[in-house]
Amino acid sequence: MPVTATARHSAGFDALRAQDPEMADVISGETERQTGSLQLIAAENFSSPAVLAALGSALSNKYAEGYPGARHHGGCEMVDIAERIACERATALFGAEHANVQPHSGSSAVLAAYAALLRPGDTVLAMGLAHGGHLTHGSPANFSGRWFDFVGYGVDAESGLIDYDQVRALAEQHRPRAIVCGSISYPRHPDYAAFRAIADEAGAYLIADAAHPMGLIAGGAAPSPVPYADVVCATTHKVLRGPRGGMILCGPDLADRIDRAVFPFTQGGAQMHTIAAKAVAFGEAATPAFASYAHHVVANARVLAAGLAAEGFAVTTGGTDTHLITADPAPLGIGGQQARSLLAAAGLVLDTCALPYGDGRGIRLGTAAVTTQGMGAPEMADIAALFMKALREEQGTREEVRELARRFPSNSG
Structure with a gap:
């Protein structure tokens, strides 16, 4: 009879317990913490057994710098198939023309987007950190704040909603090379059409940082930035329930620049076990x-x-x-x-x-x-x-x- 994923997991943990009881205790403790409390962190979720099985698979052993059909290592026949499946599922799920599923995190995805579209010193308009912007939206402790000149927009003091008049005025004043729409703590849907119009008026790229709503977008419970943004960056965990990682969506005109910005500019070898787990999650999200x-x-x-x-x-x-x-x-x-x-x-x-x-x-x-x-x-x-x-x-x-x-x-x- 075939060995089930549950049996493999149990056997693997038994081996870990025998070899490294200290780490086994840590994992057991974290499992107990998760099952005995309520996980209300907005960026967290529970992945399915199928996603976890892909993460713990033999694909973790494979080195695969490059892209399908153009790797720097041999023996990539199966991982090439896995990555192609992940990209095909991502583009179908989100209605995009090109997907890069190699970013190790949402921050890595944003870094690659900046690398593809910007040069050090360029001006970028993004939500201010005090108003809900992410570290990659101009924090002085982050690469974004050190390499680029960020201008922050915010929310209205009474309504708490994005002040699009302010966004437009700042774009007219500063003429940014890119505008970023997205937040880690804004509970309403961004008006992507308004951001697109403002970006066009300013001659700027529009980058959507959709790390938080991407799962809702996949399930049709939130509007999609794909028709409006030049580049969409996202995570594959959070509501999407996939493995911890990132992804980038764009059109064919920017596909080569995005791919080269991910590898070889900002990352090395792809994590093929994670990419396979992303593919599993995309398949689940299409149901x-x-x-x-x-x-x-x-x-x-x-x-x-x-x-x-x-x-x-x-x-x-x-x-x-x-x-x-x-x-x-x-x-x-x-x-x-x-x-x-x-x-x-x-x-x-x-x-x-x-x-x-x-x-x-x-x-x-x-x-x-x-x-x-x-x-x-x-x-x-x-x-x-x-x-x-x-x-x-x-x-x-x-x-x-x-x-x-x-x-x-x-x-x-």
């Missing part, structure tokens, strides 16, 4: 079941956002269109860092984020992982109530969280 999942992610986020608002949190923009929620706990008399610590102690795992106006920090959370576990609107209401119990440090909250998590196992491996 009706995934489309249903993506819409449930958004529905759950809206219920949870409303529940937090009812409990007294100041939910930014008044809600969400995506998997992502940002909120200020200040009306409850507590800061974002303290709130995160108290919630973590109760098994409610999330992040803090910058707040566009003021000196404090808010909390950032998402519903991708808990939706993968099968939770719905009733559980979102329960989670909002658990937030308040955790912040009041009520006895028994940790056990309630643990019980909720165990009622909905991730089934990820």
Whole structure:
């Protein structure tokens, strides 16, 4: 009889336990942490057993610098097939003409996009870090802030929505070489058509950093930047539920520049086990079941956002269109860092984020992982109530969280 992926995983872990019990304990501890708490970090999710099987496959052993049919190493016949499948599935899933699936992360994808389109010193317009921009959108601690001249746009102080008049005015003033649309903490859909129009007026490339909404886009629960952006950068984890990694989509006019910017300019050998796992995830994301999942992610986020608002949190923009929620706990008399610590102690795992106006920090959370576990609107209401119990440090909250998590196992491996 054929050996199942579960049996292979069990046998592999048994071997690890025998050879390296210290590391086996770490992995067992992390598994217990994930199964005994609620993973509400907006950038995290649970990959399927099929994705994990590809990650732990023999493809991890293969060196494959270059691209299918043009490798710098021999023995690449099978990995060439794997990468072609991944690219074909990505272009079909997102309606793009070209895909590069080699970036090791979302940041690597953005770096390659900049390398393909920009030169050091060029001006780039992107969301300011205090308003939700990513490190690769001009942080002085990141390559982006060191190599390029970033100008930041922001959100309206009252609505919390992107101020497109400000974006247009800054583009007219600074004439950037590229405009980046995308954020790590903006819970509404960007107006890609508006960004395209502004970029055209300024003579700029439009780069969409769609790391967060890419899974929603795959499932038809969010608008796609592909028809509007010159280049789309994304991650393959988060809502997409694939392996940790990145990808780039573009048209045929930029395909060669993008490919050369990934390899050999910014990366070496492709991680073929990860590329195979990306292909598996793209295949899963093309199913009706995934489309249903993506819409449930958004529905759950809206219920949870409303529940937090009812409990007294100041939910930014008044809600969400995506998997992502940002909120200020200040009306409850507590800061974002303290709130995160108290919630973590109760098994409610999330992040803090910058707040566009003021000196404090808010909390950032998402519903991708808990939706993968099968939770719905009733559980979102329960989670909002658990937030308040955790912040009041009520006895028994940790056990309630643990019980909720165990009622909905991730089934990820």
